[in-house]
Amino acid sequence: MVKVLSSFVRGPLEPHVMGIAEDLFRLGYSRSSASQQVCFIAHLDRWMSASGVGLGELSGPIIERYLAER
Secondary structure (H helix, E strand, O other): EEEEEEEOOOOHEEEEEEEHHHHHHHHOHHHHHHHHHHHHHHHHHHHHHOOOOOHHHHHHHHHHHHHHOO
């Protein structure tokens, strides 16, 4: 489990969330905006864990299912 900004990520996205946060800052996101984006990633990460979806399984239909359930 890793805490990035104000969100905890412990599932399939954990290895990538620090790099994503760094990219957001590099792109000029404010701390508040980057934190919100990481919060969205943390939610997706929890959903993936609960649904048994691995990183390699993310596809258009899986994302649509996530968004419908969100």
